[in-house]
Amino acid sequence: MIKLNVNGQAREVDVDPATPILWVVRENLEMTGTKFGCGIAMCGACTVHLDGKPVRSCSTPISRAEGKAITTIEGIAEDDGTLSKVQQAWIEAQVPQCGYCQSGQIMSATALLQKDPNPSDEQIDAAMAGNVCRCGMYGRIRTAIKSAAGNTQAAKEEA
Template identity: 65%
Template sequence: MAVLIVNGTREEIEVDPSTPLLWVLREKLALTGTKFGCGIAQCGACTVHVDDSPIRSCSTPVSAVDGKTITTIEGLAPSATELHPLQTAWIEHQVPQCGYCQSGQLMSAAALLASNPNPNDADIDSAMKGNICRCGMYGRIRQAIKTTASYYEVAGISAASTESLEVSGE
């Protein structure tokens, strides 16, 4: 049995220890926001946070995260009725196209901002290089990350915070 803290909830799951975390999240916990893209940790669609660090859940056995804290895209926002500031910036900059990569992109971007609240283009490119967007929205993704970073700075809060921000041009 694996014991995980997923989005703040303790979960005890009977599963083969070699089962990828992705399938535990999707099939056992019905958290389907984390996507299967490639199955070999190359595309980033399956990115989640384990103890606040981004990992590829498709290639991480559940035994490797037993007892750890996991945050999925469903747990990124401060509440079920609010968006995370990155999600708001994503919408503002019209990042979502097909949407398949978005949960992984957002989780990688959130981890970047938590560790580097004022990233430059090189920082963003480095942090996001493992996330593939078939629609080619890389420029918009960069702008959304920069917008979120600037709003954190103006609001005087940490990017690691789950506080909601009004992220608009008004």
């Protein structure tokens, strides 16, 4: 049994410790918000947080998560269901199209803003370049990150 902490809840799973976090979360814990995109950490669709840091869950074995806090897209809203600032900004800027990559985008953006509350364009590029959006909503992602950062002037100029 592997003991996990997922979105603040203690969970136990009986899996091969080499199983990537992605599949444990999706199949064993039945939380399907985290997405499979490439399997080689090249697209970011599977991004989750380990102790607040973004990792590509498709390429990170579950054994690495022992003793750490896993946070998924299902766990970033407030306890009362209020969406996080980043999620709200995502709706405001109407970011998602197909929406498949957006869990990963939001997890990367959330981690970025926790580290750099007011990121520059370069910092946004660096933090978000690992997340592919095939619908091409990069302009709106940038706008939403700036809006979530409280930098509404920059967000407006962007939009």
